[in-house]
Amino acid sequence: MAIYVLLGPPGVGKGTLAEMLCAHFGFLHISTGDILREEVRRGSELGRRAQSFMDSGGLVPDETICAIMASRLQEDEVRRRGCLLDGFPRTLPQAEAFDRLVSQGAPAVERVVLLQAGDELLMQRLTARRVCGACRAVFNVLFTPPRQDGVCDKCGGALEQRGDDTEATARARLRVYGQQTEPLVRFYDQRGLVLRVDASQDKHEVRSQVCAALHLA
Ligand code: ADP
Ligand code: ZN
Numbered sequence: 001m002a003i004y005v006l007l008g009p010p011g012v013g014k015g016t017l018a019e020m021l022c023a024h025f026g027f028l029h030i031s032t033g034d035i036l037r038e039e040v041r042r043g044s045e046l047g048r049r050a051q052s053f054m055d056s057g058g059l060v061p062d063e064t065i066c067a068i069m070a071s072r073l074q075e076d077e078v079r080r081r082g083c084l085l086d087g088f089p090r091t092l093p094q095a096e097a098f099d100r101l102v103s104q105g106a107p108a109v110e111r112v113v114l115l116q117a118g119d120e121l122l123m124q125r126l127t128a129r130r131v132c133g134a135c136r137a138v139f140n141v142l143f144t145p146p147r148q149d150g151v152c153d154k155c156g157g158a159l160e161q162r163g164d165d166t167e168a169t170a171r172a173r174l175r176v177y178g179q180q181t182e183p184l185v186r187f188y189d190q191r192g193l194v195l196r197v198d199a200s201q202d203k204h205e206v207r208s209q210v211c212a213a214l215h216l217a
Contacts, residue, residue, distance in 0.1 A: 001079060001080060001082030001107075002107075002110035002111070003078070003085065003108065003109050003110055004027075004082075004083070004084050004085065004109070004110060004111050004112070004214070005088075005089070005109050005111075005112045005188075006018060006084055006085065006087075006113050006115065007112050007113065007114045007115070007181070007184060007185065007188075007194075008113075008117075008199060009117070009119075009122055009173075009177040009178075010122065010126060010170065010173045010174060010177060011117075011121075011122040011123070011126040011129070011170070012115040012116070012117050012122060013117075013203060013206060014086045014087070015031060015033075015086060015138070016138065016203055017115065017203070017206060017207060017210065018031065018084045018086045020203070020207050021084060021207070021210070021216070022084060025082070025216060026081055027081055027082045027084050028078060028082070028083040029083070029084050030072055030083055030085050030086065030088070031086040031087050032068070032087035032088045032090070033086070034086075035068060036050045036054060037054075040054070046064070046068075049064065050064065054163075054164055055164060056169070057164055057169040057170070057172030057175075058172070058176060059090060059091065062091055062093045062094055062097070065090070065094060066094060066097040069088050069097075069101070070097075070101055073098075073107070074105070074106060078106075079107050090180065090181050090184075091180045091181065091184075095187055095188075109193060111193055111194075111195055111214060112184075112193045112194045113195050113197060113210055113214075114185060114194050114196050115197055115199035115206070116196060116197065116198060116199055116200075117198070117200040118200065119174055121200055122170075122174060123167070123170055123171070124142060125140060125142075125143070126173075127165060127166070127170055128140045128141045128142040128143065129161070129162065130150075130159040130160065130161055131159065131160055131161075131162060132152035132154065132157045132159055132160075133157050133158050133160045134152065134157030135152060135154055135155045135157055137152055137153070139152075139153075139159060146159060195210070195213050195214070197209055197210055197213075
């Protein structure tokens with residue numbers, strides 16, 4: 001089964017697309033952001049080390065991320081179900097580390113899906129995003145508001161704003177994306193792997209374009 005990398009700036013909809021594709025095709029969704037946030041919630045050693053980087057909108061050190069991913073990518077389930085990587089690789093050193101894992105037997109990247117949208121739309125999506133504290137469902141007070149203010153439609157839990165979705169931190173994340181992650185587009189373009197998708201469109205439109213291009217039925 002194939003490994004797909006989702007690439008694109010914060011707020012562009014990588015997590016949303018991943019959830020839709022995984023629900024339908026049974027892929028594994030590996031989100032480094034979700035893994036790190038879970039470690040922070042649990043108060044683990046890893047979570048404590050990662051938190052300050054995440055709160056400031058910067059990146060967690062490459063060694064930390066690569067160690068997490070080295071063990072995940074070797075799991076049988078990854079090969080059996082196929083997977084969508086959401087948040088890894090995020091820097092050139094991470095992409096190079098990924099190549100080394102592949103040479104040691106991890107499955108290789110089949111395609112890189114690059115989701116694109118303008119900065120102003122991204123800022124709106126990020127600062128208006130709310131997440132259910134109980135079931136992690138995602139809402140957006142501008143675009144997909146819950147029926148009742150501050151309350152999750154699915155489970156009645158309280159909606160929260162992610163600490164890094166405030167205006168200043170969201171801007172910092174967009175800057176970091178441009179500096180550290182965007183160079184990966186060229187890296188994977190040289191291998192002819194990049195599929196570009198206009199992610200300012202409706203999420204169902206994004207999904208159907210991706211499915212058509214990847215020949216997912
Ligand atoms: P975003 O919406 O910014 O893409 P994520 O949920 O993917 O958010 O990640 C949240 C934070 O977790 C990032 O701002 C960063 O600090 C950290 N993080 C996630 N993945 C990586 C990675 N591959 N390398 C370094 N830091 C990461
Ligand atoms: Zn909920």
